Amino acid sequence: MNITKYLSIAGAAFVSGLTERELNRVIDEMLVPDELVVQSNGGRSFSPLGIAFAKFYFRLAPILSATTRKQIINQAYENFHVQGEGFNFLGEVVVGAKSWEISVDIVRVDIAPFVREVWSNLRLVDAAESSITQDDSVMSGRPVFKGTRLPVDMVVGVKEQSISIQEAQEAYPFLTKEQIEAAEVYLKLHPPRGRPRRLTEVNPKLKVLRPRVKSERNFDD
Numbered sequence: 001m002n003i004t005k006y007l008s009i010a011g012a013a014f015v016s017g018l019t020e021r022e023l024n025r026v027i028d029e030m031l032v033p034d035e036l037v038v039q040s041n042g043g044r045s046f047s048p049l050g051i052a053f054a055k056f057y058f059r060l061a062p063i064l065s066a067t068t069r070k071q072i073i074n075q076a077y078e079n080f081h082v083q084g085e086g087f088n089f090l091g092e093v094v095v096g097a098k099s100w101e102i103s104v105d106i107v108r109v110d111i112a113p114f115v116r117e118v119w120s121n122l123r124l125v126d127a128a129e130s131s132i133t134q135d136d137s138v139m140s141g142r143p144v145f146k147g148t149r150l151p152v153d154m155v156v157g158v159k160e161q162s163i164s165i166q167e168a169q170e171a172y173p174f175l176t177k178e179q180i181e182a183a184e185v186y187l188k189l190h191p192p193r194g195r196p197r198r199l200t201e202v203n204p205k206l207k208v209l210r211p212r213v214k215s216e217r218n219f220d221d
Helices: 009-016 020-028 049-060 065-080 087-094 112-131 165-171 177-189
Strands: 038-042 043-046 102-103 107-110
Touching: 009 020, 009 043, 009 049, 009 112, 009 177, 020 038, 020 043, 020 049, 043 049, 049 065, 049 112, 065 102, 065 107, 087 112, 112 177, 165 177
Parallel strands: none
Antiparallel strands: 038 043, 102 107
16 A cells, blocks of 8 residues: 555545544544645545554543643654654554554553554555546446446445345356455445445346245244
């Protein structure tokens, strides 16, 4: 994942596990260094490192004061630059070759686990965006799987529609479980407007699986 790539609030929420409200607080209350967030007419966005710091800030709220958490974040950011080759240092943290311990007064915290959790989800983002594309000349600009005309918002509801993956694959042979998961991630990053069409509306041969409910009769003694 490119550390210089910024993610929207929706994307940051996905990779961090935080709510959009919490992430907006990060910007409004200046909880992370200004360089790690962007505000423009196009909306708000976070750098990967800013997301990791935000995750640390909220997850350790029950045990550390707000002042201490902000001090740790600021010191970690300074430490990142002091490394000289900060990007290489961060790469070693991500793969587990290094810890990232920060000390403030009597508090000592390793923020590496928060970085690794965020980077793990960033890989899912990369996988989704590398297999899905949007082009105004294809399906009126709806996101589709690369090389196809199949909109991802139609596929992502497979589980909710109780259609088996096997049936979906019979209708669309190229479709894999990984692509369905990528579609789910993509739509979390880029929430669609309106109700997506269902696969059964496009391909009537697909059958909705309805679970059988076994009824129980109660008899009086």
